[in-house]
Amino acid sequence: xxxxxxxxxxxxxxxxxxxxxxxxxxxxxxxxxxxxxxxxxxxxxxxxxxxxxxxxxxxxxxxxxxxxxxxxxxxxxxxxxxxxxxxxxxxxxxxxxxxxxxxxxxxxxxxxxxxxxxxxxxxxxxxxxxxxxxxxxxxxxxxxxxxxxxxxxxxxxxxxxxxxxxxxxxxxxxxxxxxxxxxxxxxxxxxx
Ligand code: SF4
Ligand code: SF4
Ligand code: SF4
Numbered sequence: 001x002x003x004x005x006x007x008x009x010x011x012x013x014x015x016x017x018x019x020x021x022x023x024x025x026x027x028x029x030x031x032x033x034x035x036x037x038x039x040x041x042x043x044x045x046x047x048x049x050x051x052x053x054x055x056x057x058x059x060x061x062x063x064x065x066x067x068x069x070x071x072x073x074x075x076x077x078x079x080x081x082x083x084x085x086x087x088x089x090x091x092x093x094x095x096x097x098x099x100x101x102x103x104x105x106x107x108x109x110x111x112x113x114x115x116x117x118x119x120x121x122x123x124x125x126x127x128x129x130x131x132x133x134x135x136x137x138x139x140x141x142x143x144x145x146x147x148x149x150x151x152x153x154x155x156x157x158x159x160x161x162x163x164x165x166x167x168x169x170x171x172x173x174x175x176x177x178x179x180x181x182x183x184x185x186x187x188x189x190x191x192x
Contacts, residue, residue: 038176043159047145047182049169052134056146057127059161066153067128067146067161069106069121072182075143078116083139084132085109085119101131123149143182150178 045056045067056067080093085107090099095109106125110118121144128146136144148159148170162170173180 038174040155040175041172042148042150042155042175042178043153043162043170044148044173044178044180045146046169046171046180047133047142047147049167050130050133050146051167051169052130052137052146053166054129054131055164055166056161057129059164060128061156061160062152062154064126065128065161066148068123068126068149068152069128069130069132069144070147070181071119071121072143072145073118075141075182076119077141077143078112078118079140080115080117081139082109082117082119082136084136084144086135101135103127103129103131107132119144145182147179147181150175 057065060066085101086093086099087101092099097105100107104125104127106122106127108120108122110120112118130146133142133144133146136142159170
């Protein structure tokens with residue numbers, strides 16, 4: 001019985017993860033480049049090098065920045081106590097504004113099944129400040145991370161953020177494969 005319940009939960013999370021990823025990839029893969037083409041080189045963040053300094057929000061030539069948070073659902077622990085969502089010293093684990101780490105309330109928290117919660121990024125509200133990515137990496141699995149979104153980026157000759165990035169995390173990648181998202185989101189069935 002317990003196994004059935006566990007499997008059911010895993011199936012739910014797995015299907016939710018795939019659905020989330022379909023949305024994410026649909027939102028990314030389905031988007032046309034603004035200025036670049038698949039033949040060109042474009043700028044992208046290596047999420048394993050990013051040190052969440054905050055300059056992605058303040059140094060892009062665009063305002064708001066072309067850098068947004070993305071979520072690798074396959075890596076997420078669906079934690080109730082989410083270091084990417086809850087501000088340190090939060091009064092309770094709720095969606096109240098004062099408990100949220102994100103300065104623009106761009107992260108949506110949804111209850112799935114005790115004790116699991118799902119976190120989705122509202123790209124239109126995200127300013128790329130990296131606070132959630134830092135919190136997630138400090139206390140969780142690091143599933144929240146930053147990427148340059150190519151339907152927004154104007155592909156500057158020299159990326160203004162790359163010039164000031166203290167971690168040398170921004171590099172040129174092929175336009176045909178323009179994202180460096182964490183993990184393989186389509187492999188596996190969520191079973192462990
Ligand atoms: S400037 Fe570099 S280290 Fe800072 S948030 Fe952006 S990618 Fe990360
Ligand atoms: S904390 Fe910053 S990077 Fe994360 S979702 Fe909010 S605005 Fe975007
Ligand atoms: S290339 Fe230009 S528009 Fe794109 S992220 Fe860098 S500064 Fe922003």
